[in-house]
Amino acid sequence: MSSRREATRHRLFEAAITLISEQGFGATSVDQIAERAGVAKGTVYYNFSGKAELYTALMEWGVQRLSDHLSAAVVGPPREALSSVLRTELEFIGTHESLARLLMAEAWRTRQTWYDTVRQIRAGAIGVISGLLEDLVEAGELPDDLDIGVAGSALFGMVLTVALDWRTLQPDRPLEEIHATLIRLVDGFLTR
Amino acid sequence: MSSRREATRHRLFEAAITLISEQGFGATSVDQIAERAGVAKGTVYYNFSGKAELYTALMEWGVQRLSDHLSAAVVGPPREALSSVLRTELEFIGTHESLARLLMAEAWRTRQTWYDTVRQIRAGAIGVISGLLEDLVEAGELPDDLDIGVAGSALFGMVLTVALDWRTLQPDRPLEEIHATLIRLVDGFLTR
Amino acid sequence: MSSRREATRHRLFEAAITLISEQGFGATSVDQIAERAGVAKGTVYYNFSGKAELYTALMEWGVQRLSDHLSAAVVGPPREALSSVLRTELEFIGTHESLARLLMAEAWRTRQTWYDTVRQIRAGAIGVISGLLEDLVEAGELPDDLDIGVAGSALFGMVLTVALDWRTLQPDRPLEEIHATLIRLVDGFLTR
Amino acid sequence: MSSRREATRHRLFEAAITLISEQGFGATSVDQIAERAGVAKGTVYYNFSGKAELYTALMEWGVQRLSDHLSAAVVGPPREALSSVLRTELEFIGTHESLARLLMAEAWRTRQTWYDTVRQIRAGAIGVISGLLEDLVEAGELPDDLDIGVAGSALFGMVLTVALDWRTLQPDRPLEEIHATLIRLVDGFLTR
DNA sequence: GATGAATGAGTTTTCATTCAT
DNA sequence: GATGAATGAAAACTCATTCAT
Numbered sequence: 001m002s003s004r005r006e007a008t009r010h011r012l013f014e015a016a017i018t019l020i021s022e023q024g025f026g027a028t029s030v031d032q033i034a035e036r037a038g039v040a041k042g043t044v045y046y047n048f049s050g051k052a053e054l055y056t057a058l059m060e061w062g063v064q065r066l067s068d069h070l071s072a073a074v075v076g077p078p079r080e081a082l083s084s085v086l087r088t089e090l091e092f093i094g095t096h097e098s099l100a101r102l103l104m105a106e107a108w109r110t111r112q113t114w115y116d117t118v119r120q121i122r123a124g125a126i127g128v129i130s131g132l133l134e135d136l137v138e139a140g141e142l143p144d145d146l147d148i149g150v151a152g153s154a155l156f157g158m159v160l161t162v163a164l165d166w167r168t169l170q171p172d173r174p175l176e177e178i179h180a181t182l183i184r185l186v187d188g189f190l191t192r
Numbered sequence: 193m194s195s196r197r198e199a200t201r202h203r204l205f206e207a208a209i210t211l212i213s214e215q216g217f218g219a220t221s222v223d224q225i226a227e228r229a230g231v232a233k234g235t236v237y238y239n240f241s242g243k244a245e246l247y248t249a250l251m252e253w254g255v256q257r258l259s260d261h262l263s264a265a266v267v268g269p270p271r272e273a274l275s276s277v278l279r280t281e282l283e284f285i286g287t288h289e290s291l292a293r294l295l296m297a298e299a300w301r302t303r304q305t306w307y308d309t310v311r312q313i314r315a316g317a318i319g320v321i322s323g324l325l326e327d328l329v330e331a332g333e334l335p336d337d338l339d340i341g342v343a344g345s346a347l348f349g350m351v352l353t354v355a356l357d358w359r360t361l362q363p364d365r366p367l368e369e370i371h372a373t374l375i376r377l378v379d380g381f382l383t384r
Numbered sequence: 385m386s387s388r389r390e391a392t393r394h395r396l397f398e399a400a401i402t403l404i405s406e407q408g409f410g411a412t413s414v415d416q417i418a419e420r421a422g423v424a425k426g427t428v429y430y431n432f433s434g435k436a437e438l439y440t441a442l443m444e445w446g447v448q449r450l451s452d453h454l455s456a457a458v459v460g461p462p463r464e465a466l467s468s469v470l471r472t473e474l475e476f477i478g479t480h481e482s483l484a485r486l487l488m489a490e491a492w493r494t495r496q497t498w499y500d501t502v503r504q505i506r507a508g509a510i511g512v513i514s515g516l517l518e519d520l521v522e523a524g525e526l527p528d529d530l531d532i533g534v535a536g537s538a539l540f541g542m543v544l545t546v547a548l549d550w551r552t553l554q555p556d557r558p559l560e561e562i563h564a565t566l567i568r569l570v571d572g573f574l575t576r
Numbered sequence: 577m578s579s580r581r582e583a584t585r586h587r588l589f590e591a592a593i594t595l596i597s598e599q600g601f602g603a604t605s606v607d608q609i610a611e612r613a614g615v616a617k618g619t620v621y622y623n624f625s626g627k628a629e630l631y632t633a634l635m636e637w638g639v640q641r642l643s644d645h646l647s648a649a650v651v652g653p654p655r656e657a658l659s660s661v662l663r664t665e666l667e668f669i670g671t672h673e674s675l676a677r678l679l680m681a682e683a684w685r686t687r688q689t690w691y692d693t694v695r696q697i698r699a700g701a702i703g704v705i706s707g708l709l710e711d712l713v714e715a716g717e718l719p720d721d722l723d724i725g726v727a728g729s730a731l732f733g734m735v736l737t738v739a740l741d742w743r744t745l746q747p748d749r750p751l752e753e754i755h756a757t758l759i760r761l762v763d764g765f766l767t768r
Numbered sequence: 769g770a771t772g773a774a775t776g777a778g779t780t781t782t783c784a785t786t787c788a789t
Numbered sequence: 790g791a792t793g794a795a796t797g798a799a800a801a802c803t804c805a806t807t808c809a810t
Binding site for chain 6: 386388389392423424425426427430431
Binding site for chain 4: 409410493537540
């Protein structure tokens with residue numbers, strides 16, 4: 001694939017993320033996306049088979065970015081790694097707010113073409129967290145009869161919800177404060 | 193208002209909730225709603241001024257039910273009340289899964305007509321939880337420098353995420369198991 | 385189906401036949417059809433699932449007319465009936481020239497959605513002729529080892545080609561002359 | 577003109593003939609033609625000024641071949657020459673089925689750019705047959721008051737229809753059988 | 769000679785809404 | 790109260806054509 005084409009696709013992603021996260025998939029027209037990306041409408045169809053495929057590709061591209069960030073944050077002993085992963089999730093959502101809203105809005109929708117893609121995303125992200133919880137169980141810092149799947153989902157949702165509320169309601173607060181509150185809650189889980 | 197009309201409105205609600213929660217607001221047509229409700233398309237417009245009004249009415253109706261349930265669950269000393277509220281949230285999502293998905297999918301969307309309605313809902317639900325956290329601070333079971341707003345949001349998101357994952361991925365597990373795991377996590381927060 | 389709707393469908397057929405037979409299916413837009421029929425574009429889609437379905441329905445409607453005419457012409461002893469059927473085919477093509485052109489233009493096309501519909505048409509029309517040829521074999525006016533299928537196809541194609549050339553090149557000649565020439569040719573087949 | 581270029585043009589012809597005969601001119605895209613020919617889309621425009629020119633060139637190329645074949649078949653006394661021409665028409669359609677379908681499908685269409693090209697083809701082919709019929713009149717084997725124009729058109733259409741039905745419905749039958757049946761019919765015309 | 773990314777005018781299609789019955 | 794045929798504005802989508810490489 002030529003790099004010119006690659007660049008065009010990238011511009012379309014950036015345009016689509018913002019518009020769709022603000023207005024929703026249905027309310028965003030291909031015209032708007034093309035105009036914002038600075039290309040002709042036909043170019044969207046040259047690069048993607050249609051609006052739905054653009055959306056699916058967009059989410060896959062988003063996943064890759066989130067996964068890469070979270071995985072890179074798994075460093076050091078479990079407790080520190082968990083803290084680092086949660087901070088990274090917060091940071092990612094802060095930086096790529098549009099993408100995060102977009103993922104969340106669709107994450108709860110069943111019977112969509114892209115349902116499987118979204119589920120994959122969630123599984124990947126939650127997997128990183130669940131992996132760390134397992135390490136903590138082995139290290140004796142969590143009881144070994146804890147339901148790791150549910151707990152991972154709980155932590156993921158907690159950070160996500162807090163992050164989006166932070167961006168929506170109190171965008172000026174420093175990330176550090178939010179992170180500190182989250183860590184206090186999570187530390188409560190851990191065996192003392 | 194005649195009860196026949198009331199019955200028609202109710203059937204339209206039920207049809208709209210399911211369809212919109214599955215496909216989204218934009219992807220659900222008035223035709224589909226009318227067909228599922230077993231009425232003619234014109235009937236939708238006889239009963240509501242339009243698709244948007246149907247949607248707003250739908251969400252307000254949903255809010256009322258969620259609020260009623262949560263408020264009714266605030267009974268007894270704070271710890272028990274918190275446990276009861278979380279269980280009720282789980283139950284509500286289990287029973288009104290479509291409605292819950294619907295609310296979540298829209299909750300992260302900015303710049304929508306019904307954005308304020310959704311925010312109200314969230315504020316109401318989180319408010320019940322934050323209120324209990326304040327009671328717990330007063331009771332000395334939570335440190336008084338904890339950020340109650342963030343913590344309330346965290347608890348709410350945790351339950352919501354876990355509940356929807358439960359319904360989506362393991363719908364056959366008994367509610368009791370999910371509730372127990374949540375309570376173990378939450379108990380970790382509390383001062384022992 | 386309401387008679388209003390039926391009337392609208394009929395007007396769309398009439399509009400589509402003329403336009404498509406002149407310009408071809410691909411070169412005729414739904415806009416043109418709607419405008420000529422005096423309805424809004426959306427009405428086409430309310431009455432048919434799309435342009436292709438309109439076309440298929442159109443051809444089925446055309447078949448019915450042609451079949452009805454040909455069948456009604458089968459009267460009297462075989463020789464006279466054959467003469468009558470060929471005259472009727474000539475007349476039908478003269479009167480419904482657009483429809484005939486349309487059917488012929490598509491009759492040779494494979495791999496189209498409406499291929500089966502067209503084949504049905506041809507089979508029906510040729511069937512009436514082949515039936516008469518069989519009667520003629522039984523009456524001893526045709527040798528019994530003649531390939532009835534091929535002969536029926538030959539007669540059908542002969543009349544069709546002659547009829548369309550007549551309408552195209554010498555539209556002012558009376559039908560009677562054309563019919564007389566055809567009958568002279570056909571009589572040559574028959575045993576004297 | 578380089579032979580590489582000539583080869584490319586030829587591949588484009590072959591691809592276009594097949595696709596257009598199957599789907600029609602309007603329904604066949606330049607993309608499809610290029611893909612089937614195994615070249616890039618731009619190559620079509622390097623070799624032809626556009627889709628319409630490709631189509632015109634295509635039909636002229638087809639005519640030349642048909643004319644060459646039919647003319648070469650006019651050998652010997654009229655009766656034998658007629659038999660030979662009809663066989664050649666059958667053979668040509670059998671061998672170049674796609675091209676024949678294509679010509680037929682357009683032959684009945686008025687108001688097209690290439691209408692004159694198609695008419696020329698028909699006139700040429702029918703002319704060869706009419707010429708032979710005139711020879712037969714002179715030889716006293718046909719009555720001199722027969723309408724030669726109509727009869728030529730009738731014979732042409734008869735063979736064409738039979739040939740295409742043969743290829744479509746019973747492609748495995750030997751050409752000889754079809755030819756024999758046609759000759760029996762035609763012989764009936766002739767004075768005995 | 770050939771390529772294929774990009775274009776935009778022209779099309780098909782959708783669907784919330786109206787309104788006569 | 791309810792219906793469903795009809796509407797038209799706003800989308801989605803197609804594809805012949807151009808042009809820089």
